[in-house]
């Protein structure tokens with residue numbers, strides 16, 4: 001069971017019109033948990049019906065630091081939807097001296113420190129937070145780094161000066177504004193206008209045997225993932241982190257990006273079917289990316305059956321699926337999920353009979369009779385209320 005520790009807000013810094021950083025230090029005066037650049041913290045924040053869990057990437061280099069920093073975009077409903085519960089609470093209610101409940105760092109979107117290959121860090125919007133953390137770590141090494149960041153304009157561009165402060169002969173940073181303001185144009189705050197497309201990547205990146213890290217909105221990530229492969233980066237060298245919700249991920253396939261500038265991203269977006277585990281290195285094969293439903297008899301361990309009672313489907317457990325969530329998706333079902341890492345509880349469903357085991361310990365173990373299907377596999381046949 002996860003332990004939440006109390007952290008004092010030691011600093012609150014506006015990084016742009018919509019993005020604010022919070023510096024957190026343990027209230028007990030003890031050391032920080034060990035954390036790798038790229039990992040995220042889980043905060044317990046008040047929601048309308050009780051506490052909810054929200055995850056935020058660590059945006060500083062936590063090694064050797066006395067504070068974690070998280071950098072949060074205020075998710076404004078703009079009158080068309082309710083304001084974001086966690087981000088607006090942090091922005092509007094949390095001040096220096098307040099106490100937050102925080103669970104230990106998690107996540108596998110971390111720098112491959114055993115490699116000496118050149119690194120591409122590519123972010124869109126607030127997706128730059130884990131990148132900045134990784135950038136600081138890379139600044140301590142001899143590796144070549146290209147930091148590419150896309151955002152709307154200078155008003156929403158966070159941590160710009162901090163990133164520029166890391167630039168050296170071997171660390172380059174480029175900023176692409178989709179819709180630069182007049183002030184941005186006058187001050188030459190950006191390197192290119194429009195969207196990151198293949199021409200931009202070709203123009204700015206020397207030929208190299210890159211490892212790439214991507215984080216940003218789903219269509220952005222999908223486009224980058226596709227373009228990098230088209231430029232020869234093998235997909236097992238592309239890591240990505242997904243911040244959004246399942247509903248956004250599914251929309252990736254259909255979304256058409258407005259032709260703001262001469263970008264070929266839109267075509268790439270439309271041809272990419274699906275991104276799976278947001279937390280994992282993107283090593284899925286094309287079959288899984290395409291998410292084709294499989295026949296009920298396609299499992300490899302036929303003694304173990306999984307019944308999705310509410311959907312009226314029964315399938316053989318397939319070890320290759322990895323989790324009950326993926327098994328359900330492979331069977332053509334559409335379960336809820338967000339984190340796919342045992343953190344957010346959104347994949348929780350009823351366990352009507354049978355037993356499961358967790359290959360990733362949930363942040364908060366579900367009650368008896370419930371299961372987090374993103375991080376569980378069956379121990380013998382099971383019946384789920386799904």
Ligand SMILES: Cc1cc2nc3c(=O)[nH]c(=O)nc-3n(C[C@H](O)[C@H](O)[C@H](O)COP(=O)(O)OP(=O)(O)OC[C@H]3O[C@@H](n4cnc5c(N)ncnc54)[C@H](O)[C@@H]3O)c2cc1C
Pocket residue numbers: 040054055056057058070071072073074075076077078081082083084085086087088107126129130241242243244338339
């Ligand atoms: C691994 C990971 C790391 C992350 N790191 C960061 C980070 O570093 N910085 C960061 O800012 N975020 C980060 N996030 C995202 C963060 O966890 C939250 O998802 C984000 O802050 C939004 O949460 P919220 O509670 O404010 O919004 P929610 O309440 O979850 O709402 C999300 C959006 O939906 C809209 N909405 C709400 N209700 C409705 C409705 N009924 N109809 C239509 N729209 C609706 C809201 O207006 C809002 O825009 C990360 C996410 C993950 C998974």
Ligand code: FES
Pocket residue numbers: 336337338339340341342343344345346347348372373374375
């Ligand atoms: S999807 Fe978040 S806990 Fe399963």
